[in-house]
Amino acid sequence: MTESSNDPLIIAGIEYGSRLLVGTGKYKDMDETRAAIQASGAEIITIAIRRTNIGQNPGEPNILDVLPPDKYTILPNTAGCYTAKDAVRTCMLARELLDGHQLCKLEVLGDEKTLYPDMPATMEAAETLIKDGFKVMVYMNDDPILAKRLAEMGCVAVMPLAAPIGSGLGVRNPHNIRFIVEEATVPILVDAGVGTASDAAVAMELGVDGVLMNTAIAAAGKPVLMAAAMNKAVRAGREAWLAGRMPKKAYASASSPETGLID
Amino acid sequence: MLDVIVNGESRILAGSVTVKELIQDMDLQGKRIAIEINGEIVPASQHSRVQISDGDHIEIVGAIGGG
Numbered sequence: 001m002t003e004s005s006n007d008p009l010i011i012a013g014i015e016y017g018s019r020l021l022v023g024t025g026k027y028k029d030m031d032e033t034r035a036a037i038q039a040s041g042a043e044i045i046t047i048a049i050r051r052t053n054i055g056q057n058p059g060e061p062n063i064l065d066v067l068p069p070d071k072y073t074i075l076p077n078t079a080g081c082y083t084a085k086d087a088v089r090t091c092m093l094a095r096e097l098l099d100g101h102q103l104c105k106l107e108v109l110g111d112e113k114t115l116y117p118d119m120p121a122t123m124e125a126a127e128t129l130i131k132d133g134f135k136v137m138v139y140m141n142d143d144p145i146l147a148k149r150l151a152e153m154g155c156v157a158v159m160p161l162a163a164p165i166g167s168g169l170g171v172r173n174p175h176n177i178r179f180i181v182e183e184a185t186v187p188i189l190v191d192a193g194v195g196t197a198s199d200a201a202v203a204m205e206l207g208v209d210g211v212l213m214n215t216a217i218a219a220a221g222k223p224v225l226m227a228a229a230m231n232k233a234v235r236a237g238r239e240a241w242l243a244g245r246m247p248k249k250a251y252a253s254a255s256s257p258e259t260g261l262i263d
Numbered sequence: 264m265l266d267v268i269v270n271g272e273s274r275i276l277a278g279s280v281t282v283k284e285l286i287q288d289m290d291l292q293g294k295r296i297a298i299e300i301n302g303e304i305v306p307a308s309q310h311s312r313v314q315i316s317d318g319d320h321i322e323i324v325g326a327i328g329g330g
Contacts, residue, residue, distance in 0.1 A: 023328075023329060023330025024328035024329060024330070025327075025328045025329040025330045026328070026330070027328060033328060046329060046330055047326045047327065047328065047329055048326070048327050048328065048329025048330075049297075049324050049325075049326060049327075050324060050325065050327050050329075051270040051271070051322065051323065051324055051325075052270065052289075052291060052294075052296060052323045052324060052325045053270050053272075062294065062295060062325065062326065063326050063327055063328050064295050064326050074326075076326070077329055077330070079329050079330065089299075089302075092304055093297040093299060093304065093322075093324050094297070094326075096297035096298075096304050096306060096307070097295055097296065097297040097324065097325070097326060098295075098326075165330070166330075213330075214329075214330030215330065218330075
């Protein structure tokens, strides 16, 4: 029994045992997708909404058959949307597709090179979606003031990036993530930019409530093994945060008693 | 004959059809999809009632893997 065994992540009133959220893109095939998601221990998984003639082999099962909504909390995203209007439209389609499901991951992109969010458009879309009853988990840059505004607007989770989407650079600005955590009134999840297990642990040790990732697992040499590593890293990082790290010191401090030494 | 656009591609429909019939025609029955006609979502409960009109822009979307 560890302290973190009764430490659920609560999003929009629902409790989750895992603080790792994963995307389902970029895998080799559906078998690898299923195995990696299972190894990650994630309970919330993101999906994308696309035209039915895009990105699917006719014979291949649908992602929702492989990862069924009665087993996972499906988080439809607005990836690829560059305007508030497109993002809202995508969420509406997702809600129809998922029988009235209200949880969505909002991202409105501003630039193809960085995939940084267009924050004015993101806020516009968030406002429309919240008014329409959506429970919005919002992707944003690591700006503490905007994080506060989005929480005040009624977003159910605020998700600052660690680094650009798919870059694997790890947490680029730990100070800002910490500022965001300090002022948080809703769950804060680091979304995007994690590259390897230590990056996920670093994010969790900053006190964020969870981490959302896709490429770090899918683009690893062995995705299923990396998924297992991320599962542990997020748990380890959470436990370290709850435990509270020792103070850093410039000089050594002996770990063994300095008395009773043999002559 | 109806000339419509489905997912960005032109498609000729033989005659008056409902959304449900179009879905069957495209072998998409029973799949998890969402339909939009001219920018408005047509809820699943309406598929057998709503008729497709000449010139309609129809979007049929599904879920795929994504981050």
